[in-house]
Amino acid sequence: xxxxxxxxxxxxxxxxxxxxxxxxxxxxxxxxxxxxxxxxxxxxxxxxxxxxxxxxxxxxxxxxxxxxxxxxxxxxxxxxxxxxxxxxxxxxxxxxxxxxxxxxxxxxxxxxxxxxxxxxxxxxxxxxxxxxxxxxxxxxxxxxxxxxxxxxxxxxxxxxxxxxxxxxxxxxxxxxxxxxxxxxxxxxxxxxxxxxxxxxxxxxxxxxxxxxxxxxxxxxxxxxxxxxxxxxxxxxxxxxxxxxxxxxxxxxxxxx
Amino acid sequence: xxxxxxxxxxxxxxxxxxxxxxxxxxxxxxxxxxxxxxxxxxxxxxxxxxxxxxxxxxxxxxxxxxxxxxxxxxxxxxxxxxxxxxxxxxxxxxxxxxxxxxxxxxxxxxxxxxxxxxxxxxxxxxxxxxxxxxxxxxxxxxxxxxxxxxxxxxxxxxxxxxxxxxxxxxxxxxxxxxxxxxxxxxxxxxxxxxxxxxxxxxxxxxxxxxxxxxxxxxxxxxxxxxxxxxxxxxxxxxxxxxxxxxxxxxxxxxxxxxxxxxxxxxxxxxxxxxxxxxxxxxxxxxxxxxxxxxxxxxxxxxxxxxxxxxxxxxxxxxxxxxxxxxxxxxxxxxxxxxxxxxxxxxxxxxxxxxxxxxxxxxxxxxxxxxxxxxxxxxxxxxxxxxxxxxxxxxxxxxxxxxxxxxxxxxxxxxxxxxxxxxxxxxxxxxxxxxxxxxxxxxxxxxxxxxxxxxxxxxxxxxxxxxxxxxxxxxxxxxxxxxxxxxxxxxxxxxxxxxxxxx
Numbered sequence: 001x002x003x004x005x006x007x008x009x010x011x012x013x014x015x016x017x018x019x020x021x022x023x024x025x026x027x028x029x030x031x032x033x034x035x036x037x038x039x040x041x042x043x044x045x046x047x048x049x050x051x052x053x054x055x056x057x058x059x060x061x062x063x064x065x066x067x068x069x070x071x072x073x074x075x076x077x078x079x080x081x082x083x084x085x086x087x088x089x090x091x092x093x094x095x096x097x098x099x100x101x102x103x104x105x106x107x108x109x110x111x112x113x114x115x116x117x118x119x120x121x122x123x124x125x126x127x128x129x130x131x132x133x134x135x136x137x138x139x140x141x142x143x144x145x146x147x148x149x150x151x152x153x154x155x156x157x158x159x160x161x162x163x164x165x166x167x168x169x170x171x172x173x174x175x176x177x178x179x180x181x182x183x184x185x186x187x188x189x190x191x192x193x194x195x196x197x198x199x200x201x202x203x204x205x206x207x208x209x210x211x212x213x214x215x216x217x218x219x220x221x222x223x224x225x226x227x228x229x230x231x232x233x234x235x236x237x238x239x240x241x242x243x244x245x246x247x248x249x250x251x252x253x254x255x256x
Numbered sequence: 257x258x259x260x261x262x263x264x265x266x267x268x269x270x271x272x273x274x275x276x277x278x279x280x281x282x283x284x285x286x287x288x289x290x291x292x293x294x295x296x297x298x299x300x301x302x303x304x305x306x307x308x309x310x311x312x313x314x315x316x317x318x319x320x321x322x323x324x325x326x327x328x329x330x331x332x333x334x335x336x337x338x339x340x341x342x343x344x345x346x347x348x349x350x351x352x353x354x355x356x357x358x359x360x361x362x363x364x365x366x367x368x369x370x371x372x373x374x375x376x377x378x379x380x381x382x383x384x385x386x387x388x389x390x391x392x393x394x395x396x397x398x399x400x401x402x403x404x405x406x407x408x409x410x411x412x413x414x415x416x417x418x419x420x421x422x423x424x425x426x427x428x429x430x431x432x433x434x435x436x437x438x439x440x441x442x443x444x445x446x447x448x449x450x451x452x453x454x455x456x457x458x459x460x461x462x463x464x465x466x467x468x469x470x471x472x473x474x475x476x477x478x479x480x481x482x483x484x485x486x487x488x489x490x491x492x493x494x495x496x497x498x499x500x501x502x503x504x505x506x507x508x509x510x511x512x513x514x515x516x517x518x519x520x521x522x523x524x525x526x527x528x529x530x531x532x533x534x535x536x537x538x539x540x541x542x543x544x545x546x547x548x549x550x551x552x553x554x555x556x557x558x559x560x561x562x563x564x565x566x567x568x569x570x571x572x573x574x575x576x577x578x579x580x581x582x583x584x585x586x587x588x589x590x591x592x593x594x595x596x597x598x599x600x601x602x603x604x605x606x607x608x609x610x611x612x613x614x615x616x617x618x619x620x621x622x623x624x625x626x627x628x629x630x631x632x633x634x635x636x637x638x639x640x641x642x643x644x645x646x647x648x649x650x651x652x653x654x655x656x657x658x659x660x661x662x663x664x665x666x667x668x669x670x671x672x673x674x675x676x677x678x679x680x681x682x683x684x685x686x687x688x689x690x691x692x693x694x695x696x697x698x699x700x701x702x703x704x705x706x707x708x709x710x711x712x713x714x715x716x717x718x719x720x721x722x723x724x725x726x727x728x729x730x731x732x733x734x735x736x737x738x739x740x741x742x743x744x745x746x747x748x749x750x751x752x753x754x755x756x757x758x
Contacts, residue, residue: 066733067670067756068731068732068733068734068756070670070756071668071669071670071734071755071756071757071758072758074669074670074758075669075757075758076758078669078758087609088609088610089609089610089613090609090610090611090613090616092619099670099671099672099673099755099756100669100670100671101643101647101667101668101669101670101671101755102635102647103635103637103643103646103647103661103662103667104667104668104669104671104758105661105669106660106661106662106663107663107666107667107669107758108758111661112635112637112647112661113634113635113636113637113650113656113657114610114611115634115635116611116616116620116632116633116634116653117632117633117634117635118623118627118631118632118633119631119633120627120631125626125627125631128626128627129623129627132619132622132623133619136615136616136618136619137615138609138610138613138614138615138616139609139613139615139616139619140609190732191731191732191733191734191758192732193702193703193728193730193732194703194728194732194734201703202703202704202705203703203704203705203726203728203734206734206757206758207732208758227758
């Protein structure tokens with residue numbers, strides 16, 4: 001009797017899975033070929049995406065209002081770029097007011113000499129270059145710092161991405177304007193207090209609250225992530241920040 | 257610019273050439289002879305044979321009677337021209353314009369305007385030419401003057417100096433024989449008959465009289481020697497530019513028309529460049545409008561290419577700048593800068609993507625064409641600690657870094673272009689701030705690392721060192737702060753914010 005119920009449950013599960021996949025197909029979502037389903041090192045977060053795979057052929061939008069958020073988003077994207085640029089491909093970084101410091105990217109295992117920066121004067125040029133770059137199959141990713149992105153413009157970018165398979169990252173400074181875009185995912189990365197091993201002074205690994213505000217065909221969520229030197233690591237139990245100010249008073253502190 | 261010409265006269269061109277190839281003939285008198293009306297006529301004479309009295313224009317049989325043991329060699333028609341062409345191509349090192357002397361077929365004429373200073377003046381220049389040719393085995397006489405005619409005359413008949421100063425050639429010609437003017441035999445005979453043994457004896461005569469007696473050709477040669485008439489040298493090697501022209505029957509004023517014109521010209525140009533293994537680096541499209549105005553657009557590429565579709569795309573970006581007005585009747589496509597193109601090997605599998613990826617290079621070309629090449633930056637690590645100088649602009653897309661990126665010291669993800677001053681409360685002597693105020697917002701510092709002292713590069717600029725701290729505020733924001741200078745130093749110290757950590 002029990003095994004009979006189990007059997008029914010199993011068939012039900014199968015039907016659900018099949019239905020889910022069918023719905024995704026009807027919604028126009030093309031599943032990635034299984035051979036290409038690579039991890040990007042985001043762990044749990046990847047499960048939020050349809051099929052449990054980080055969509056590489058997609059536009060990812062990052063909302064950055066404060067400069068602290070922008071720095072955190074830069075760090076998070078750099079961590080992703082390290083994986084995306086693994087096979088030696090280059091990346092294009094388009095901006096009107098770039099602050100990214102190339103020398104800091106080695107922290108995230110990114111070879112900064114493989115990033116080509118384009119510092120233009122107008123948003124229009126940023127859009128044009130972004131679209132052209134997204135059509136360029138030899139690239140791993142394109143990062144664009146944009147303030148405004150209309151629905152039509154984002155659609156054009158999405159079409160370019162679907163053609164070439166280049167991952168697009170859009171850093172948007174203003175969250176309020178033009179909230180409707182066709183971006184596959186909308187992220188918000190905000191910095192969090194770091195934590196060190198018990199009793200160790202100074203700052204710990206960079207830690208962020210990663211909010212996935214919107215995912216097409218996926219489940220939004222919120223996680224706490226850390227860049228643990230070499231890779232992303234999810235922080236499960238976030239302790240309350242202790243108030244005591246700690247400063248690294250190392251005995252053999254070096255000057256210089 | 258003052259034009260200057262060098263004439264090189266090979267006195268015994270064929271004999272010298274034969275001696276170079278067959279040195280064993282040095283002890284033997286020899287002549288070159290060719291059949292003419294059933295007899296062998298001598299065309300060229302070796303120095304040894306000339307001593308015995310053999311001259312060119314003699315019959316070979318007569319010459320053998322004068323000079324026993326004379327060796328008669330077969331002459332081939334056109335041999336002097338071939339020899340001169342070879343020598344002329346060698347002489348291109350001295351001047352780009354080298355021409356064969358068509359009158360005597362025994363010398364070269366060089367347009368050396370603006371070339372002589374490269375060899376330290378005209379004297380050194382002539383010496384170099386003579387000694388190099390002598391080293392090869394040719395006896396030559398050279399002269400330099402303002403006109404090819406004068407140089408020709410002085411090199412063959414001059415007795416004083418081969419260096420004729422600027423404007424001095426009419427005077428130098430006065431004492432020469434009429435043969436120096438490159439005249440035909442009947443004219444020369446007539447001159448001698450009339451007792452004109454030197455140029456000075458007839459140079460001042462009225463032109464109309466000279467024309468009646470000796471003909472138009474004589475006046476032309478005289479004028480060419482004096483420089484009143486231009487003589488055009490036909491260079492041996494014509495530098496063929498990469499240029500395409502497209503005249504249009506009807507003036508073109510539509511975008512489609514211009515696009516067709518560009519494609520048409522690119523097809524021809526790229527075909528030629530491909531066959532020569534070249535690729536375009538700079539392209540200039542000039543349109544001549546029917547109202548007499550000229551419109552021009554320029555493109556540049558990051559790597560030499562002869563791909564029609566890519567070059568067309570680059571021009572397409574510029575079509576908006578072409579104003580056809582009433583219409584363009586002539587298109588000219590120039591490639592002033594071309595480079596050798598690297599032929600990529602056919603690949604069975606798609607290549608590993610990288611910085612030399614073709615699609616990336618083309619993207620850069622398009623960006624440079626539309627927005628400008630100055631917006632494209634690439635950075636390499638510099639072996640310097642001062643943050644503003646820690647990265648180095650790469651000069652090319654494929655330049656490799658000389659050193660590794662350093663990761664041992666914390667560097668902020670975002671660096672401000674210039675540090676912003678902040679208000680700070682900090683304990684002396686070297687504690688990090690307790691709090692700081694940046695843009696009116698108070699940040700309570702929770703954690704900090706540092707200080708890391710970075711000294712100024714005193715050989716470049718003067719000023720205070722910086723003590724950097726990495727701090728974290730109660731909101732989780734991470735900042736890079738520094739104090740410029742010592743507390744209580746002679747200079748006023750000041751705190752700054754310089755960046756944001758991820």
